[in-house]
Structures are given as structure tokens and as C-alpha cells.
Amino acid sequence: MSKAVCFMTKNFGKYDVKSIGSYMAIGGFNALKKAVNMTGEEIASTLATAKIKGRGGAGYDMGKKWSQAKSVIADNKVVVCNADEGEPCTFKDRTLIEHDPFNLIEGMIIAGYTVDAQNGYIYLREEYSHLRPLILDAIKQAKTYGFLGENILGKGFNYNIHLYSGAGAYVCGEGTALVESIEGKSGRPRMKPPFIKQCGLYNLPTCVNNVESLSLVSSILLDDEKKYLTYGTEGSVGTKLVSVGGNVKNPGVFEIPFGVTVRDIVYGLAGGIVDDNEIKLIQFGGASGKIATKSILDTPYTYEDLRKDGVGVGSGAILVVDERTSVIDFLRTTQEFFSHESCGQCTPCREGNRHIKLLLKKVAESTHTTADLASMRKIAKIMAMSSLCGLGETAQSALVSAMKNFEEAFQIK
Amino acid sequence: MAFGTNDKVLTKELAKQIDLILFAHDNDGSKLVGILLDIQEVIPNHYIPTEVAYYLADKLDVKITTIYDCITFYSSISDKPRAKYPIQVCNSIVCKINHNDNLFETLKELLNIDLNETTYDGRFTLESVACFGGCDVAPAVRVNGKVYGHLTTKEKIADMLNELI
Ligand SMILES: Cc1cc2nc3c(=O)[nH]c(=O)nc-3n(C[C@H](O)[C@H](O)[C@H](O)COP(=O)(O)O)c2cc1C
Ligand code: SF4
Ligand code: FES
Numbered sequence: 001m002s003k004a005v006c007f008m009t010k011n012f013g014k015y016d017v018k019s020i021g022s023y024m025a026i027g028g029f030n031a032l033k034k035a036v037n038m039t040g041e042e043i044a045s046t047l048a049t050a051k052i053k054g055r056g057g058a059g060y061d062m063g064k065k066w067s068q069a070k071s072v073i074a075d076n077k078v079v080v081c082n083a084d085e086g087e088p089c090t091f092k093d094r095t096l097i098e099h100d101p102f103n104l105i106e107g108m109i110i111a112g113y114t115v116d117a118q119n120g121y122i123y124l125r126e127e128y129s130h131l132r133p134l135i136l137d138a139i140k141q142a143k144t145y146g147f148l149g150e151n152i153l154g155k156g157f158n159y160n161i162h163l164y165s166g167a168g169a170y171v172c173g174e175g176t177a178l179v180e181s182i183e184g185k186s187g188r189p190r191m192k193p194p195f196i197k198q199c200g201l202y203n204l205p206t207c208v209n210n211v212e213s214l215s216l217v218s219s220i221l222l223d224d225e226k227k228y229l230t231y232g233t234e235g236s237v238g239t240k241l242v243s244v245g246g247n248v249k250n251p252g253v254f255e256i257p258f259g260v261t262v263r264d265i266v267y268g269l270a271g272g273i274v275d276d277n278e279i280k281l282i283q284f285g286g287a288s289g290k291i292a293t294k295s296i297l298d299t300p301y302t303y304e305d306l307r308k309d310g311v312g313v314g315s316g317a318i319l320v321v322d323e324r325t326s327v328i329d330f331l332r333t334t335q336e337f338f339s340h341e342s343c344g345q346c347t348p349c350r351e352g353n354r355h356i357k358l359l360l361k362k363v364a365e366s367t368h369t370t371a372d373l374a375s376m377r378k379i380a381k382i383m384a385m386s387s388l389c390g391l392g393e394t395a396q397s398a399l400v401s402a403m404k405n406f407e408e409a410f411q412i413k
Numbered sequence: 414m415a416f417g418t419n420d421k422v423l424t425k426e427l428a429k430q431i432d433l434i435l436f437a438h439d440n441d442g443s444k445l446v447g448i449l450l451d452i453q454e455v456i457p458n459h460y461i462p463t464e465v466a467y468y469l470a471d472k473l474d475v476k477i478t479t480i481y482d483c484i485t486f487y488s489s490i491s492d493k494p495r496a497k498y499p500i501q502v503c504n505s506i507v508c509k510i511n512h513n514d515n516l517f518e519t520l521k522e523l524l525n526i527d528l529n530e531t532t533y534d535g536r537f538t539l540e541s542v543a544c545f546g547g548c549d550v551a552p553a554v555r556v557n558g559k560v561y562g563h564l565t566t567k568e569k570i571a572d573m574l575n576e577l578i
Pocket of ligand 2: 189346347
């Protein structure tokens with residue numbers, strides 16, 4: 001039996017994504033209508049009760065983020081929807097936009113209302129440019145129906161949504177790089193502080209959320225029976241979109257209740273491994289995520305259990321690699337990705353990636369020494385500790401976890 | 414082929430097209446990234462010629478260095494002419510383990526070019542890019558914004574090319 005559920009995906013296939021009327025016919029914008037009769041604090045606390053953690057990778061408490069954003073005192077604030085989805089093997093935000101664009105717009109309007117923002121910005125990666133017309137059209141229709149613009153629903157709330165495009169830079173998913181990019185510059189992360197929640201886009205207080213986080217909002221607000229709270233485990237309430245890919249028979253996006261096992265996902269939902277090969281490794285959360293051996297199959301997919309096993313939820317990607325790929329080849333491809341995507345602004349990340357790349361080449365050629373392995377560990381540690389942004393901090397997650405879980409791959413010959 | 418950047422590309426018509434794009438972006442220099450992408454789309458060889466970069470600097474009142482900072486930083490923006498159909502092959506992990514090496518090799522053979530080269534008729538360029546979110550249909554390519562997936566055999570790859578032209 002399939003372990004997938006339909007909570008945040010309940011609208012998928014249920015309406016014509018090009019028509020606001022058809023969205024409204026299935027209850028679209030009821031959440032907004034409800035929201036405007038609540039205070040921002042009440043909305044934030046509803047999210048806090050559902051214990052929603054941000055779905056962009058960092059897992060920050062969403063209710064807390066919104067209540068902090070609300071409490072910042074400023075005449076002008078902005079909301080940003082992070083649709084930069086750049087982690088390899090992550091394609092759930094794409095799926096959400098393709099199947100339920102109006103729900104994202106509704107979530108963004110509620111976000112704006114909650115934190116008292118006047119403008120919302122969607123930062124869509126260039127690679128998803130085919131979704132631009134769909135989003136622009138949804139914004140336009142929402143405006144025509146008075147859900148955007150002046151005096152929304154007669155509540156004196158003024159709010160508009162703007163669509164901005166990325167241009168092929170993974171690092172722009174990082175909040176400060178993202179706002180730099182929207183401001184018409186190259187996307188190099190800023191020094192922190194100031195944090196963007198106080199001083200972000202155009203120096204305004206900025207509340208950034210992932211597509212999936214925002215797409216959850218309407219369903220949560222309308223969930224009078226508290227159905228969401230019945231899914232998942234105590235530490236990980238609710239459901240999550242996972243994007244499963246690699247050497248599986250049936251790659252795709254699935255909404256799972258937290259607590260199903262990794263095996264349920266890989267063998268149940270994703271159909272098992274092609275040619276029934278053995279699993280070599282599983283990477284969680286995209287290229288910046290850690291890797292585990294197949295012994296993780298019986299671990300429940302929750303924040304706490306994955307953490308115990310040394311990995312994490314991250315972006316929700318689950319990459320399954322079978323025995324035909326070696327651990328070192330895998331790591332070299334991941335390394336290549338980070339070497340390419342590092343913005344080069346700070347030394348630990350720029351130089352660290354360069355050195356690790358060379359050292360991995362030695363490992364692949366079996367010419368490495370004990371000292372090389374020690375260097376790799378040391379560089380990885382320095383990068384994690386002293387890089388300017390999350391890219392450099394996590395670029396060696398896969399390597400460090402591999403050195404622990406796949407020691408034999410690094411054996412000196 | 415008229416591929417050299419010294420040729421005059423900024424014709425009156427193109428300038429008009431660019432002005433329209435700028436208008437659609439409120440002539441706002443802070444919308445530079447989107448502007449560059451839109452202009453690149455209307456230029457047949459999908460790039461930002463030097464003349465155009467200077468034209469923009471003037472029109473938008475932004476420094477030319479800011480414009481080149483963007484052009485060089487973002488991998489989707491190019492300052493070199495490309496083909497009518499730039500074939501972007503994903504080189505990230507999901508496509509890699511789904512044998513994108515076969516995809517690369519087959520494309521090289523069918524098009525008779527190497528990576529980063531353009532076919533003699535200016536129709537195809539072969540490029541290697543990072544994951545574009547088509548991992549569920551890996552191995553995949555992206556051409557002018559459209560994703561073609563499951564390119565596992567020579568037949569499927571040839572079909573994809575035929576569909577383009
Ligand atoms: C290098 C880097 C890339 C990131 N890419 C994304 C991304 O593509 N999408 C995303 O939502 N968050 C991404 N993040 C995380 C964001 O910085 C931020 O935590 C998130 O958008 C906040 O939204 P959430 O709280 O709803 O998760 C990235 C972070 C880093 C350091
Ligand atoms: S950690 Fe890497 S990507 Fe981040 S600012 Fe430093 S060089 Fe740039
Ligand atoms: S890894 Fe190739 S499209 Fe994502």
C-alpha cells in the first residue's frame with residue numbers, strides 16, 4: 001500500500017492551473033479570507049502550533065520566523081519566495097508551482113498580510129523559465145479579482161507580487177545572495193550581520209521562505225480539524241514533499257507523512273532500484289547533504305531519526321545511487337558542482353574546494369597518502385567553520401560523511 | 414559565419430526591441446538580471462554583444478562594470494555568441510549516474526562537434542551545465558528553456574534533435 005498522502009498536494013490535478021475561477025471553485029482563497037480576519041500574531045502562532053520547519057533546507061521554525069518578521073518595526077517590509085531550487089535531485093518546488101500555482105500566490109499574500117509587507121517577490125531560477133508565464137498569469141488574475149493591489153478584501157491591506165528571474169547560480173538560493181540578485185547585481189552573499197530579517201532587499205526587513213513552506217500555509221489555516229497534526233511523529237509533525245531520484249525505477253515527488261521509513265520511500269514509492277541492483281549509498285537533502293549506507297533503509301524519515309543517523313532532511317531530496325557508481329566518483333561529481341558554483345568571494349570556500357578537488361583526484365588514482373587524507377579532513381573542517389555562507393559551510397558534507405561511512409573507499413593501496 | 418563580435422549587431426530594429434524590453438522592466442536598472450536574460454533571448458545567437466552591454470549601461474544609467482559583473486557571474490548569461498539551439502547537457506549527479514556520458518558522446522558524434530563548439534551551420538552548440546531540476550527524467554538536456562529527458566538511446570537523442578529543427 002502506498003504510504004503517500006495528500007495534504008499540501010490535495011489540489012494537484014483538481015483544478016485548471018490557468019484559471020483562478022477554477023481554483024476558487026475548489027475553495028481557493030478561502031484561507032486568505034480567513035487570514036484577514038486574524039491578526040498576524042495569530043497566524044504565526046497557528047504555524048508554530050503545527051511546528052512547521054522551513055522547507056528550503058535550513059529547517060528554521062516558520063511560526064517563529066513570521067512572528068519575528070511581524071514584530072520588526074518598519075514602514076515598509078518585503079516577503080521573498082525562494083524558488084531558486086538549485087540542489088541537485090531537488091524538484092519538489094517545480095512540482096508545486098506546476099500543479100498548484102495559485103496556492104503559492106495565496107500563501108505569499110497571507111505571508112505579506114501576516115508580517116505587514118507591501119511587496120512580495122518570487123525569485124524563480126532561470127532553469128524554470130518555462131513556469132514564468134504560468135506565475136505571471138496567476139498574479140495578474142489575482143490582481144483582477146482584488147486579491148492583490150490596494151485595499152485587499154476591504155481590509156486596507158495593500159500588497160503586490162513581483163516575479164524575478166535568477167540566471168543560473170546555485171549560490172543565489174542563499175538569502176543575501178538572492179536579494180543582491182534581485183537588486184540587479186551579481187549574486188555574491190553579503191556579510192552578516194545585518195541579517196536580512198532586519199535589513200535585506202533594498203535595505204528593508206525581508207522575510208524569505210521556500211516555495212514549499214509558503215505552499216503549506218493555506219492548508220494549515222483551513223485545517224480546522226487539525227488533521228495535519230495527526231500526521232508524522234512527535235518530533236516531526238505533519239507531512240513533507242520528498243523528491244526521489246537516482247537509480248530508482250520510479251523517480252518523482254511524493255508527499256509523505258514524517259515517520260515512514262526510508263525503505264518505504266525508496267522501495268515503496270520510488271519502486272526500488274533499477275535492475276534490482278544493490279544500493280551503494282543514499283544522499284539526503286541534495287549535493288550539500290550527507291550520505292549514508294543502505295543500513296539507513298529502516299530509519300524513519302524524521303528530522304530526529306535522520307539526525308541520529310548522521311544525515312538530515314535538507315531540501316527533501318533523496319538520491320539513491322546503486323553499486324555501479326563508486327563512492328569516489330560520486331564525490332568527485334558533487335565536488336565539481338561546488339567548485340563550479342562557489343562564488344569565489346571568500347578564501348576557505350574558493351581555495352578549499354580547489355584543494356579538495358585535487359586531493360579527490362589523487363584518491364581516485366590511488367596515489368594518495370595518509371597525509372592527504374588528513375589534509376582533506378582539515379580543509380573540510382576549516383571550510384565548515386570559516387566560510388562566509390552556507391555553500392562553503394556544507395560543500396564538504398558529503399565528503400566528511402563518506403570518510404566516516406565508507407572508510408574502505410579511502411583505503412591507501 | 415557572422416559570428417565575430419566586431420560585426421554590428423545593434424541594428425535599429427534590435428535597439429527598438431531592446432527598448433521595449435527595457436520598458437517592460439520599467440527602465441529600472443535594478444532589474445538588470447531579468448533584462449539581460451530577455452535581451453539574450455531575442456538576439457539570434459543568444460548572447461550579450463559588447464555594443465549591447467554599452468547601450469544598456471547608457472540607457473539604464475548603470476556602470477558598465479556592473480553589467481559585466483552580471484554577465485560573467487551568471488552561467489545563463491553569455492558574452493559569446495552561441496548557436497540557435499544551445500544544447501545544455503546536465504553534468505550533475507543524477508544525470509551522471511544515469512549515463513550522461515553516453516548522452517555527451519552520442520551528441521558529439523551526431524553533431525560532429527566537441528563540448529563548447531558550434532556546428533558549422535551555427536545551429537547547435539554543445540554545453541555542459543549544472544542540474545536544472547529535470548532529475549526525474551535523467552539523463553536530460555535543456556534547449557532554449559525546454560527540457561528533454563530520458564535520453565538513453567541514440568534513437569531518442571536523434572529524435573530530440575529532429576524535434577528542434
Ligand atoms: C548555497 C545555498 C543555497 C540555497 N538554495 C536554496 C534554494 O534553492 N531554495 C530555498 O528555498 N532555500 C535555499 N537555501 C536556504 C535559504 O537560504 C533559506 O534558508 C530558505 O529559503 C528559507 O526558507 P524556509 O525557512 O522556508 O526554508 C539555500 C541556502 C544556501 C546557503
Ligand atoms: S562560502 Fe563560497 S559561495 Fe559562499 S560567499 Fe564564500 S566563496 Fe562565495
Ligand atoms: S541532475 Fe541532471 S537535471 Fe538534475
